Amino acid sequence: MEMTWASEREWGVTDFDLTATMTSGQAFRWRLVDGGWEAVVAGRWVRLEQSPSGIRAVTSARNTEWGWIEEYLRLGDNLPAILASFPDDPTMHSARGSCLGLRLIRQDPWECLASFIASSSKQIVQIQEIVRLLSERFGDPVFVPSGRLPLWTFPSVERLAAATEIELRNCKLGFRAPYLLGTARRIVSGRLNLTAVREMELGVARDALMECPGVGRKIADCVLLFGYGFPTAFPVDVWIRKALHRLYFPRVRRMRLARLERFIESYFGANAGYAQQYLFHYVRTHLGRQWSGESRVSKRRSRDPRRSVG
DNA sequence: AGACAGGAGCAGT
């Protein structure tokens, strides 16, 4: 395909695993097309390819300024230094070794917030579907290369705030529809200033986000880590919780969240958010299958102790 | 068939 109108650029980062990063559950718009990853970033269509010498980006328009994608990909991160700052224990050693180029990326805070409101009790493919529907129906069309599927920007806060609950439910949001609507309207009304959050101290920023409907501790921490880049934000979902419990407190019968939070704060250091992402990836790719079977059984048994297995 | 999902909000204790 001729693409003389496009622009491309390459960076010599060799410790960036595109596939691991784009499938790690932090962003939901990336699609694998002919061996490259394609999405809309900062209103532009972009394709990223892994090359032997680094990462290559292609855009669909003439483009001489690449700061938007460099910031999105956090190309300035010193990954070796970050990995070296992890706790020196067998678990984190395995987590590091399981994926050497996993990265955190910096998304638009609003898209990130909306996506994670949609994520509650959903699996990744379903979240991707919701985000796609929202973009198709409320976003603006983006210029894509010929032969590619049409794409839209993620809808603006104003556009979603002007939608109806029914319209959002039709995007498969279910009971999350009023949450997303309420959050969008909270931002439009000025009661939450997403730009101001960037300058806040972590705890203050978290509290501000948690005043939004549908935003609890976990989703707030996801936005703080994946959208704002707060280095010590540490989202605790059921997988991380189970992993920390079993790997660090195997003899504790019931691990309380408050105790876990104190451990996290004191243990994982200045790049705790990165540590969380590596731990999460490690658990999902190496330990996930063997653990998922157990929880199902144990939950059923706790509900009806008389039932025996087998 | 029915439990469950990468969670939040609510009532009840």
Place this chain on the structure above:
DNA sequence: ACTGCTCCTGTC
């Protein structure tokens, strides 16, 4: 403060 139920909807 903690527990248990409910909220849509698709999937196994």
